[in-house]
Amino acid sequence: DAKTTQPPSMDCAEGRAANLPCNHSTISGNEYVYWYRQIHSQGPQYIIHGLKNNETNEMASLIITEDRKSSTLILPHATLRDTAVYYCIVLQGNQFYFGTGTSLTVIP
C-alpha cells in the first residue's frame, strides 16, 4: 500500500512556483521518496528523488523535512506543459506503490 498522502488538486499561475506537498509519516529510515508525474494517457515521467537531503535538478527541487515525515516538490517556474498528476512515492523494497497523487493545473 502507498505510504503517502497528497492533496487531490492544486492550481498554479503560469510563471509562478508550484509547491506540491506530500505526507509520508510512516516512512522508514532507508526508504527513498520519489516524485513522478503523469500527463493524461501517458506513462509516468521521473522528476526527482531523495533520501534525507534536499535535491535539485533541471526539472524541480525536492525539500524533505528533517524528520522525513513530509516533503515538498517545487517547480520553480510553472508552465502550461507542467499540468499533470504528480505522484509522491515511497520506495518499498524495490517496488513503487502509487498513491492518489495531486492533479496540478497551471493557469495562463
Next chain:
Amino acid sequence: GAVVSQHPSWVICKSGTSVKIECRSLDFQATTMFWYRQFPKQSLMLMATSNEGSKATYEQGVEKDKFLINHASLTLSTLTVTSAHPEDSSFYICSAREPGHRYEQYFGPGTRLTVT
C-alpha cells in the same frame, strides 16, 4: 535517457479472447520490469514484478493464471491477458529498472485495452 516502449499502444478485443502486450527496454538491459494497471481517473496499481529468467511475483489479488507474465530476455517482458472480459478494460503500463540505477523506474507509454 533510458527508453521503454510498449506494443501495441491500444487494442480492442472480444470477450473471451487473449491479448498480449509487449514491453521493451530500448537502450538498456532490464533485469527487473514491473506491470501496472490504471483505471480511468484512478492511480496506478502495481500488478506484478517480473525478473528476467524467473517467475513473476504477483501482488495480492492479482490472478496469476489470468495475467501471464513472461520475461524471457533482458529487454522484453510480455503481459498476456487471458480470457479477457470487459472489466479487464484498462490502461496497462510497464516500467523497467536500469542496472546501476538501483531504484529508479522508467515507464512505458502504456497500452489501452478495450474488451467488448
